[in-house]
Amino acid sequence: MPRQARCRPNRPSSPGATGARSAPPPQVVTAPPNYIVVHHTAAPNSTDYSQAHAFALSRSIQDHHMDSNGWSDTGQQLTISRGGYIMEGRNRSLEAVRRGEHVVGAHVANHNSEAVGIENDGTYTSEPPTGALWDSLVETVAWLVAQYGVSPANVVGHRALGATECPGDRLYGVLDDLRAAVSAAVAEMGVSDSDLRTTPLPPSPGAPENEPEQEFYHGPALGVRDPNDEEEG
Numbered sequence: 039m040p041r042q043a044r045c046r047p048n049r050p051s052s053p054g055a056t057g058a059r060s061a062p063p064p065q066v067v068t069a070p071p072n073y074i075v076v077h078h079t080a081a082p083n084s085t086d087y088s089q090a091h092a093f094a095l096s097r098s099i100q101d102h103h104m105d106s107n108g109w110s111d112t113g114q115q116l117t118i119s120r121g122g123y124i125m126e127g128r129n130r131s132l133e134a135v136r137r138g139e140h141v142v143g144a145h146v147a148n149h150n151s152e153a154v155g156i157e158n159d160g161t162y163t164s165e166p167p168t169g170a171l172w173d174s175l176v177e178t179v180a181w182l183v184a185q186y187g188v189s190p191a192n193v194v195g196h197r198a199l200g201a202t203e204c205p206g207d208r209l210y211g212v213l214d215d216l217r218a219a220v221s222a223a224v225a226e227m228g229v230s231d232s233d234l235r236t237t238p239l240p241p242s243p244g245a246p247e248n249e250p251e252q253e254f255y256h257g258p259a260l261g262v263r264d265p266n267d268e269e270e271g
């Protein structure tokens with residue numbers, strides 16, 4: 039693992055900073071994840087780019103995941119607002135990344151023990167992400183690639199691993215650009231391709247015909263092959 043990498047996202051905010059509720063200690067696996075998964079939140083595309091909005095979004099997602107879904111905490115490890123603010127989702131995710139370990143979340147059914155997830159604020163079926171969100175996404179994914187030694191080829195949309203339209207056609211359509219930008223960023227950090235490992239992707243499950251349209255729902259997040267024994271659904 040390329041531990042010499044010094045890149046890290048621009049001061050991601052911890053749950054303490056965003057005003058998150060307390061949550062039980064997460065499940066942690068010592069092996070680094072194989073996939074970095076890009077999601078959208080399926081929330082309205084807000085034009086409030088403030089930090090206050092970002093923190094409120096973070097709290098809303100946590101409330102939804104804990105109160106409506108019955109989960110122990112926020113499902114994803116990281117959240118990025120349309121103003122470009124980067125926030126820790128599930129508790130202790132950042133310290134795990136820094137150790138090369140992985141906090142098991144609830145964002146991509148049946149792959150949660152091997153996939154780290156980034157939820158990007160908004161709905162990207164027909165509108166592209168903001169420039170600020172994009173820049174923070176590149177920075178965040180480059181950091182994850184360097185910390186975990188995962189090839190940019192394994193930076194995927196949720197739909198690659200689950201039956202969903204997530205992260206929306208517009209964001210999905212620029213994932214090649216994201217991989218290219220991340221490759222350039224990690225090369226600048228001195229991480230070479232030989233440091234990075236590629237994991238084959240399972241067959242694509244395809245999109246469902248009638249995906250529910252509801253805020254914060256963006257496809258199957260928990261499955262029978264996940265180890266989240268404290269989760270309800």
Ligand SMILES: [Zn+2]
Nearest residue numbers: 077196204256
């Ligand atoms: Zn998703």
